[in-house]
Amino acid sequence: MKNSNYLDLFPFISQSVKLFDDQNRFLKKIILTGKICALEKAANLFSFTEKTIETFSELKEELIPLLIRENLKKFTEELRSKAQISIDILIRNLFERTADVGFLATDNVIIDFLNGKESSERLQKRLIEYTMKYSVYNEIIITDVHGNVKLNINSSNSIHVTSDGIISNAIKTNGYIEQYSYSDLFPSQTKTLMFAQKIVENNTTIGVLVLCFRFEDEMKRIFNSLLNPNEHIYFTDGKEIIFASSDDSNTLKVSLNSLPGEFDYNDRDGKIFVLAKTKGYEGYFGAPWNSISYIDVRKSTQNPPIKDSISEKCALDENIKAIIRKADDVIEDLSDVIINGELIASKERVYVLTPVLDNLRNVSSSILGTIKETVTNLENTIMEGLIYDVQTSAKLAIDIMDRNLYERANDCRWWAITPIFEEELGLANPDIKRITDVLQYINSLYTVYTNLFIYDRHATIIASSNNPSIIGRKVSGEYITKTLNNHNSQNYFVSHFEQSSFYNDEATYIYNATICSNGKPIGGIGIVFDATPQFEAILNDSFPASKNGFGCFVDRKGVIISTTNPSLRPMGRIELDEGLSRVNLDSAVHRFINFQGKRYLVGIALSRGYREYKIQDNYKNDLLSLTFIEY
Numbered sequence: 001m002k003n004s005n006y007l008d009l010f011p012f013i014s015q016s017v018k019l020f021d022d023q024n025r026f027l028k029k030i031i032l033t034g035k036i037c038a039l040e041k042a043a044n045l046f047s048f049t050e051k052t053i054e055t056f057s058e059l060k061e062e063l064i065p066l067l068i069r070e071n072l073k074k075f076t077e078e079l080r081s082k083a084q085i086s087i088d089i090l091i092r093n094l095f096e097r098t099a100d101v102g103f104l105a106t107d108n109v110i111i112d113f114l115n116g117k118e119s120s121e122r123l124q125k126r127l128i129e130y131t132m133k134y135s136v137y138n139e140i141i142i143t144d145v146h147g148n149v150k151l152n153i154n155s156s157n158s159i160h161v162t163s164d165g166i167i168s169n170a171i172k173t174n175g176y177i178e179q180y181s182y183s184d185l186f187p188s189q190t191k192t193l194m195f196a197q198k199i200v201e202n203n204t205t206i207g208v209l210v211l212c213f214r215f216e217d218e219m220k221r222i223f224n225s226l227l228n229p230n231e232h233i234y235f236t237d238g239k240e241i242i243f244a245s246s247d248d249s250n251t252l253k254v255s256l257n258s259l260p261g262e263f264d265y266n267d268r269d270g271k272i273f274v275l276a277k278t279k280g281y282e283g284y285f286g287a288p289w290n291s292i293s294y295i296d297v298r299k300s301t302q303n304p305p306i307k308d309s310i311s312e313k314c315a316l317d318e319n320i321k322a323i324i325r326k327a328d329d330v331i332e333d334l335s336d337v338i339i340n341g342e343l344i345a346s347k348e349r350v351y352v353l354t355p356v357l358d359n360l361r362n363v364s365s366s367i368l369g370t371i372k373e374t375v376t377n378l379e380n381t382i383m384e385g386l387i388y389d390v391q392t393s394a395k396l397a398i399d400i401m402d403r404n405l406y407e408r409a410n411d412c413r414w415w416a417i418t419p420i421f422e423e424e425l426g427l428a429n430p431d432i433k434r435i436t437d438v439l440q441y442i443n444s445l446y447t448v449y450t451n452l453f454i455y456d457r458h459a460t461i462i463a464s465s466n467n468p469s470i471i472g473r474k475v476s477g478e479y480i481t482k483t484l485n486n487h488n489s490q491n492y493f494v495s496h497f498e499q500s501s502f503y504n505d506e507a508t509y510i511y512n513a514t515i516c517s518n519g520k521p522i523g524g525i526g527i528v529f530d531a532t533p534q535f536e537a538i539l540n541d542s543f544p545a546s547k548n549g550f551g552c553f554v555d556r557k558g559v560i561i562s563t564t565n566p567s568l569r570p571m572g573r574i575e576l577d578e579g580l581s582r583v584n585l586d587s588a589v590h591r592f593i594n595f596q597g598k599r600y601l602v603g604i605a606l607s608r609g610y611r612e613y614k615i616q617d618n619y620k621n622d623l624l625s626l627t628f629i630e631y
Contacts, residue, residue: 020060037352083276083293105197139212170196238288270298334364390603391588397542398625406613416513439465483524535562549629603627
């Protein structure tokens with residue numbers, strides 16, 4: 001690495017280099033003056049000082065590249081994290097869409113409509129209900145097998161027939177089709193991300209369902225949650241085409257083929273680029289897309305770091321420790337030179353050494369300050385990287401949790417308006433098998449639930465997807481009472497996170513929604529979230545690679561929702577020195593704590609919600625994510 005290629009990017013490092021060079025020159029002048037005045041009396045002293053000057057020069061040649069490397073590493077690690085997070089968050093979202101289109105394509109109301117047994121008005125209303133809950137969609141389209149549009153719900157999208165190949169491809173495919181391109185199905189958009197699946201009745205394809213995803217809206221949400229000034233993220237098609245960008249000016253000037261591995265530094269314009277591919281989710285990888293994050297380093301390093309800004313120091317590797325020991329040796333050697341010089345001056349009465357030693361004392365003090373400042377900058381840079389790691393990890397974990405539970409709130413409300421449930425619960429003797437078959441089918445598609453159950457207006461369970469032993473039991477709790485007194489299909493109700501006999505006496509959330517007939521509640525659906533593996537997977541997936549520690553989800557009181565620490569359990573408690581009650585959304589938070597005999601840096605992030613979830617739906621449940629890293 002040629003330091004000259006990088007120094008102009010880091011003004012505070014350039015300043016350190018200048019100080020090192022100035023002090024080195026001053027030392028040489030002092031020694032030259034001393035030799036002229038008293039070489040005969042202090043030859044050994046000057047020889048030792050010259051060796052110290054050599055060591056000082058070597059120190060600069062080791063310390064400055066290390067400081068540059070650690071600053072570049074900090075930028076690169078942050079960019080790598082943002083590139084990876086941006087594409088993996090999107091892929092997790094799109095994975096949920098593949099389940100949606102598969103399930104909705106089997107909807108009886110849609111099938112009846114295509115067979116002429118259901119009115120377009122009723123289906124239109126039903127699908128609008130769907131998008132009110134699954135607000136990630138801005139259009140739902142139903143066509144026949146010839147591409148004739150039989151119904152769509154976006155009133156501003158006037159379409160009658162399509163020649164888009166997504167229709168024929170869906171008809172030929174057993175499963176979903178995903179496509180991101182221009183489509184005459186949504187001509188007002190440059191490109192539309194669509195999920196399509198054929199609609200089948202009695203082994204005969206009778207139409208195609210197309211869900212149109214709010215892609216641009218979702219990308220803005222991802223970009224806004226991740227990026228700082230002078231940073232940008234681009235999404236590419238895996239080749240050369242940029243199809244989503246946080247940079248409206250589209251100023252990225254790099255060919256994908258020029259990116260060697262994970263990142264490339266372009267010292268001509270001062271930008272670092274990092275490319276990431278998705279790690280996938282539940283076996284789903286989506287389209288072969290890449291994300292590229294980049295930063296203009298020159299614009300991001302104008303202000304020097306705050307001296308002594310981080311009182312805590314992290315563990316350093318042996319190379320860095322060796323350089324810091326060399327710095328300590330230089331300072332100690334200069335101190336010895338001054339002491340020995342004073343002894344020589346006194347013993348030999350060489351008073352001409354006095355101003356030389358005074359100058360040496362002054363420059364030694366300056367060198368001490370320069371070395372301390374440079375080492376402090378180095379330690380702070382490394383610690384800032386760790387702080388970023390824990391804060392980003394905590395924020396990512398709680399963000400994924402919110403997005404995951406957003407889907408659970410959607411699911412229970414949508415399934416509650418399943419016509420079969422309404423029909424059967426409205427009867428004096430409902431067909432339990434018919435209800436159970438539907439529950440089992442849903443549960444087979446949505447494996448994040450251990451059980452789905454239906455209860456009547458008296459809170460008695462009448463059907464279960466996965467546990468017939470609970471049939472006949474009463475369900476109770478404030479959330480059940482609210483469910484059975486609710487008239488609004490947009491509302492959902494969630495249990496406290498608590499131990500439940502519906503989850504093998506482990507702690508979980510049960511999401512509930514009201515089943516209504518003619519606007520009146522006649523029962524409810526409860527969906528039992530498989531909290532333990534789902535939350536642990538989120539914590540593991542969001543934990544910084546190659547770090548030692550663990551993650552937790554907790555409430556404001558420190559009660560554990562989930563943890564990857566095997567010595568802790570859900571419903572236990574974690575006490576932090578300053579508590580969690582004052583953590584807010586306005587700033588990133590970290591703490592240094594002693595826990596279980598170890599010293600940890602802890603990143604803390606508060607749940608922000610996602611789309612309507614926890615923001616516009618009156619559901620209040622403050623949860624926090626904690627990332628513990630040993631340092």
